[in-house]
Amino acid sequence: MMAKDVLDIKAESAQMDTDKMWIIMGPQHPFSHGLWTLKIQVDGEIVKDAEPIVGYLHRGWEKEAEARPYPKIIPMADRLCYAASMTYTHLFCMTVEKALDIDIPEKAKYIRIVADEICRIQSHLMWLAAVGTDLGNLTLFLWGMREREFFMDLNVRLCGARMTTNYTRIGGVRNDTTELFDRDVMRCVERFEKVLWDLIALVDDSSIFVSRMKGVGNLTREQTVNLGITGPAMRGAGVDFDIRRDDPYDNYDKIDFDVPVMTQGDSYSRYQVRIEEMFQSCKIIRQAVKKINALGKNAPYRLKVPSNVPAGRSTARLEDPRGESLMYLISDGTDKPYRLKVRSPIFTNVSAAKPLVQGSRIADVPVIMAMIDMCLGETDR
């Protein structure tokens, strides 16, 4: 059928099947948010097989961490997931604090909650913008980015940086909340709760958007759990588990919020879970800010910690915007870690690419992978 018999991509099999062909999406592809490859084998329009290839961004993070004293690892943890950087530094500081066996001040815990939730909203807004580009609608992209700017401004208020914030420290946070920070946060959150309805209306009121997301990328509860998928993708399939509520850390047990769970298991329910999570984050921020105000201006926000961590092992886990992230630390009494392991949620979510896209059409693949919300920095570490 070709004018000249030339293949311009590598095929897995030696000869070219006329009915099945391998399409390599990536690493330089407009839809992949980050540097990874997804090879899919298509038969006409249906996807038969898929294989994700990651590792383009592997920096040997864990090995590098073994050569640095603990405070120097905090900026490194920022760059693990550059889109949601507060949560990884928080996780690292929690792990070291567990190894040191200290209890950080109350104010620091509440400030960390506020920072985490701001990071969660901002990360979900970036995800929403990416969904817009994948579905061919640039209006959603620009509106999502515009809202995100307000939350990045809050980050600047708090610590001076928009993205890689480098804010939490072992024993607390780097600085107290600034003047009128609570006023700014409340203004931002109140405005956001109204404007989010506009963005939702753009998607939910249009049957084209909904029909492209419904019924696509279906997974049952058993499959989701067995594949190790965590986070909003798991809660969209009916698993009622959120580390903030069921395995609480840092005063999340003193805050009252709901965990959205949908039972359908397709892309639309994952989308709904994330939108509802944004509303719940606003609720959490309100309560935490009130508690910070109640503690007063002169409450301590940081403890002095020794630089040598006693020998032992500690684990901490945290509800990242993308799933369950975990750090495992083996310390040996010096000021550098012996072994520091990071578990990133996207690493396992991407490994489930084959069951997710099998059986759907080529045009559905970007939509399904957008709902997983890739961030390559944490996958490859």
Add this chain to the structure above:
Amino acid sequence: MDIDTTYQAPSVDEIKTLLTEKFAGKVNVTKIETRRVYATLPKEFVHEVCEYIHEKLTFEHISTVIGVDMVDYMQVVYQISNYYTGVMVELTADLDNHDLHVQSISDIWVGGNWHERETYELFGIIFDGHPKLERLLTPDTYEFYPFRKSYKLRGQE
């Protein structure tokens, strides 16, 4: 407590009792904290214990498989969590430096597949029965295992 019934949301004490009863002499539960159980076991029983934890105690999710290089020996650490109670069980198995083989648990939890691949390519621990034990994050041409202590970074020499 009955070791043959299925418990959906066992508490930490129940888990300790059940594990020590069923695998007497093999599993050694070292510590218990709120929602955490730590145990060590020889490497031959890893698969059996994991199967029991998965089916009878309904621990549906494997969080990580971690490799550790203690210079005289190696270790594999499994962290398994329960979605009904938030409990996490940590199993540690020691491996002799001359015999780095462990049975793979990717047939019990498919989510452990890539974790075991990563541990293999960074430490050299071979998981028997793994469907595709190849390099994942590092280039295919690497012939060494980067995260072992014998491989030194420039700042560590």
Add this chain to the structure above:
Amino acid sequence: MVYSSILNWVQFPDVMSNMYYPFNVYNLPYDISYKLWELLGGTIAWLINLLVPGNPVSTWLVCDEVVNMFALIIFMIVIFLVVFIGTLISLWEERKVLGRLMDRRGTMIGMKGFLQCVADGFKTFMKENTMPKKVDKMTYMWTLALVIGTSVLIACMIPLSQRWFVVDYNTGLLIIMALFALAPFFILVSGWGQNNKYSLIGGMRAAELMISYEVPMLIMIATTALMAGSFNIGDIVNAQFDSTWYFIPQIVGFITFFFCATAESERPPFDIAEAETELVEGWQTEYAGMKWGLIMLADYFRGYVACAMVTIMYLGGWLLPWDPLQINTYLPEITFLIKTWFVFFMMIILRGAIARVRPDQILNIGWKVFMPLSVINLAIVLMLKIGGVY
């Protein structure tokens, strides 16, 4: 003959008194080009006459036959320039309106952003003209030329008013539709000839989309012609002036034709053929630089043609029903262009608000929704015609 001043050459006679006048009725662009040549040719003739008095070249330059010949050449240029500027204005309109929808300003440089479009086109044309090694050279070049050529051809053939036309033919609407419908075949062959998996898929998708949306369009064109009594564009516009604009009785047809026109111009939400996020540009993958710029321009020409067809068939063409300022006699072309740009404005809003439709969903909509609707429209018009209302 003695000529004392240039005014002896530049006489501006009545254009229709020239016995070689090619049209039946008064034609404004031809009049303009006739007068332009009188001015230009007359000046050249007078200058030559100054150097060499009484030479035959000067008289040849301004005699009847030759004036017509040169006027025809300038006529082509005038028509193309007006259509080109009209399309550039619709391109500028798209960038500004889409920008405002997305809470930004669009292009800002140069006459509120208009010259930016010109500059972009200029930049694209300055790029290196490469040809990939693996493509089939004949199909690669010829299909592209044909796609662009037919698009520009029909864009120029649309009459802007009673006195602004190229050919006044009795089957006007049908010819425009026929040429409009040629593009999918060229796109299919082009996608195949590029020897690239992505282009092949893109070309096939574009062809299947366009072919399935042409059926409702043809039915609706036949319906309009039925209602007006002929395919002649002037007759259709005059019929709407006598009764109401046709989008009122044919409201179903108006909406359906609008969507079919959006699909035919490969605009979002129906732009699967160029879906960047899936197949990196589709059938245009291997075209770079100037060729890609021409494809983009041809896309906007087709968009302009589609909007013009909507205006002619449903929005009353170049006539306004209530006319206190006598625009119908003095500036009907501006009315027509403004109506076309308004229809394009509606297409832009559609683009900004809606996601891309999946290919199988597009075919579903085309065959299962739009075709029955166009048949319903035909039934309504038949009843109105038989009932004597129109």
